[in-house]
Amino acid sequence: MVQPDLTEQLIELIPRMRRFATGLSGSAAWGDDLVQTACERLLLRKDSLKVDTRLDSWMYQVIRNLHIDGIRAQSVRDRNAEEVKQLADLRLVSTDPMDNHLRLNEVHEAMQQLSEEHRSALMLICVEGLSYKEAAEVLQVPMGTVTSRLVRARKALIDSLGGESGETDLGAAR
Amino acid sequence: MNDEQRGLINAFNDGQLDEKGRAIVKELLAENDQARAYLDELAELDRLLRTAFDPVEQEPVPARFKALLQKKRSHTFSHYVVPAALAASLLLAVVLVIRQDTIDQQMQEQLLQMRQEIASLKHQTLENTPSGMAASWVAPVGQTRAEVTPLATFRTKDNRFCREYEERLEDANGVEIRRGVACRTGKGRWPDLTRLPSGSTGSTVEKSAVLNL
Numbered sequence: 001m002v003q004p005d006l007t008e009q010l011i012e013l014i015p016r017m018r019r020f021a022t023g024l025s026g027s028a029a030w031g032d033d034l035v036q037t038a039c040e041r042l043l044l045r046k047d048s049l050k051v052d053t054r055l056d057s058w059m060y061q062v063i064r065n066l067h068i069d070g071i072r073a074q075s076v077r078d079r080n081a082e083e084v085k086q087l088a089d090l091r092l093v094s095t096d097p098m099d100n101h102l103r104l105n106e107v108h109e110a111m112q113q114l115s116e117e118h119r120s121a122l123m124l125i126c127v128e129g130l131s132y133k134e135a136a137e138v139l140q141v142p143m144g145t146v147t148s149r150l151v152r153a154r155k156a157l158i159d160s161l162g163g164e165s166g167e168t169d170l171g172a173a174r
Numbered sequence: 175m176n177d178e179q180r181g182l183i184n185a186f187n188d189g190q191l192d193e194k195g196r197a198i199v200k201e202l203l204a205e206n207d208q209a210r211a212y213l214d215e216l217a218e219l220d221r222l223l224r225t226a227f228d229p230v231e232q233e234p235v236p237a238r239f240k241a242l243l244q245k246k247r248s249h250t251f252s253h254y255v256v257p258a259a260l261a262a263s264l265l266l267a268v269v270l271v272i273r274q275d276t277i278d279q280q281m282q283e284q285l286l287q288m289r290q291e292i293a294s295l296k297h298q299t300l301e302n303t304p305s306g307m308a309a310s311w312v313a314p315v316g317q318t319r320a321e322v323t324p325l326a327t328f329r330t331k332d333n334r335f336c337r338e339y340e341e342r343l344e345d346a347n348g349v350e351i352r353r354g355v356a357c358r359t360g361k362g363r364w365p366d367l368t369r370l371p372s373g374s375t376g377s378t379v380e381k382s383a384v385l386n387l
Contacts, residue, residue, distance in 0.1 A: 007243045014239050019231035029327040033304035105333055107226040126220045127227050132190050151184050
């Protein structure tokens with residue numbers, strides 16, 4: 001049986017995990033796939049979970065690993081889907097309801113242009129609100145690496161959102 | 175500003191400094207316009223990021239997660255994927271029968287109903303079901319059964335979510351499998367971009383004509 005308290009904890013975590021997975025993968029559907037797979041893994045391996053492991057750290061970590069593995073598997077699929085994608089790009093024009101939220105759309109777009117390392121640092125610290133120490137645990141790198149990654153990731157995102165002129169002031173870019 | 179100062183301002187913005195660190199940054203901010211502008215940029219960036227991603231966190235937990243966590247049950251679909259037979263074949267048979275049948279009208283309604291059910295299955299599955307998992311629909315009468323499996327999810331350059339899926343229709347006469355790509359136009363709305371038959375044990379052309387979902 002699934003321990004009831006574990007299940008409850010996990011249900012409480014789902015909204016945050018979905019937010020993280022969506023940001024990481026760039027897709028709500030894909031993000032939900034990641035969260036679901038991570039939950040299934042947790043339920044399978046719950047007995048091996050160390051007592052002192054923080055459930056949210058564990059979940060962030062598994063979601064990220066699944067995402068990284070997914071990218072590798074996806075690259076094969078992507079080649080096949082390339083033609084379809086081009087078709088989609090041609091046909092899907094400005095009927096997207098997200099057009100009303102152009103700025104946020106830009107954020108999503110810009111995030112997906114970053115490296116996975118930068119994206120996960122930004123999601124964990126700026127969106128999920130983890131401390132540098134907690135983020136270092138999830139990413140399994142030293143804290144110094146997290147801080148330098150974060151500074152570079154923020155710079156890359158600011159540059160990207162600032163537009164082609166190289167303008168870095170977000171206020172001016174709006 | 176040097177890299178060390180940028181790092182300090184980031185840590186200040188993120189609430190990661192002790193009192194001594196905060197004092198150093200405050201001093202820097204007081205004397206350096208660039209530093210102040212940089213801190214503003216960071217705060218604005220964080221605000222944008224949270225605005226972009228918080229809506230996902232505020233959505234109610236989708237039912238599928240509750241179902242997964244509240245019952246310990248296997249999600250391996252092979253357990254409830256029954257060997258196939260095909261809706262379209264049945265429908266074709268239905269069409270043939272009703273030519274001579276006095277209950278023509280009733281059958282047409284059933285057929286229409288069936289199409290709607292299967293179309294609705296596709297939309298719901300693409301909206302809610304992770305890739306690799308199948309969702310199925312079984313007709314209340316007869317042996318017609320439909321199954322939709324999302325295969326992959328991707329995003330187009332204009333931020334549209336699209337999913338490749340496989341649709342399997344079955345009845346006593348055979349199986350038809352088709353693959354398609356549908357793109358989301360709104361909650362629960364996934365019109366097809368492309369859809370092609372990828373395999374069939376029956377006469378696909380006629381079936382496709384009947385089952386034009």
